[in-house]
Amino acid sequence: MQIAFGSDDENETTRAVLDHLRERGDVDLIETDSWPDLGAGVGRAVVEGRADVGVVMCWTGTGTAIAANKVPGVRAALAWEPWIARNARLWNDANVLAMSLKRLAPDVAVEVTEAFLDETAPDPEEADAIRRLGDLDRR
Ligand SMILES: O=C(CO)[C@H](O)[C@H](O)COP(=O)(O)O
Numbered sequence: 001m002q003i004a005f006g007s008d009d010e011n012e013t014t015r016a017v018l019d020h021l022r023e024r025g026d027v028d029l030i031e032t033d034s035w036p037d038l039g040a041g042v043g044r045a046v047v048e049g050r051a052d053v054g055v056v057m058c059w060t061g062t063g064t065a066i067a068a069n070k071v072p073g074v075r076a077a078l079a080w081e082p083w084i085a086r087n088a089r090l091w092n093d094a095n096v097l098a099m100s101l102k103r104l105a106p107d108v109a110v111e112v113t114e115a116f117l118d119e120t121a122p123d124p125e126e127a128d129a130i131r132r133l134g135d136l137d138r139r
Helices: 011-026 035-047 062-069 082-092 108-117 124-137
Strands: 002-007 026-029 053-058 077-078 096-100
Touching: 002 011, 002 035, 011 026, 011 053, 011 108, 026 035, 035 053, 035 062, 035 096, 053 062, 053 108, 062 077, 062 096, 077 082, 082 124, 096 108
Parallel strands: 002 026, 002 053, 053 096, 077 096
Antiparallel strands: none
């Protein structure tokens, strides 16, 4: 699996997530300390096919999620617990995971990341809703 990863700061939580991502696949590190550029850079890596999924982190997780979602084709989801991450994949076909590097403990952030990566395909029952999300990119 190719994973694009970007974080605008570094701490125990980001290091734990990055270590986990490196166990799960090849990591393309997007490096800039500007969170809008970071979110968009990870988003572009995903929609341009250089990565299967992306993971973004900033203090809140929200700024990088918003920036990633500005890239047409990105479905970035902010998650803080595994259930949210898993269902963002299943029900929203999320292709970028966003997390707060300040508010998640390292083990929780790794569990959230694992849940996100473990779900590899959306729920077929959500196909129509996911198609409608794609339509919004084209309006
Ligand atoms: O959480 C964030 C954006 O949502 C940023 O990480 C936070 O605002 C710090 O950014 P900067 O160091 O550029 O001021």
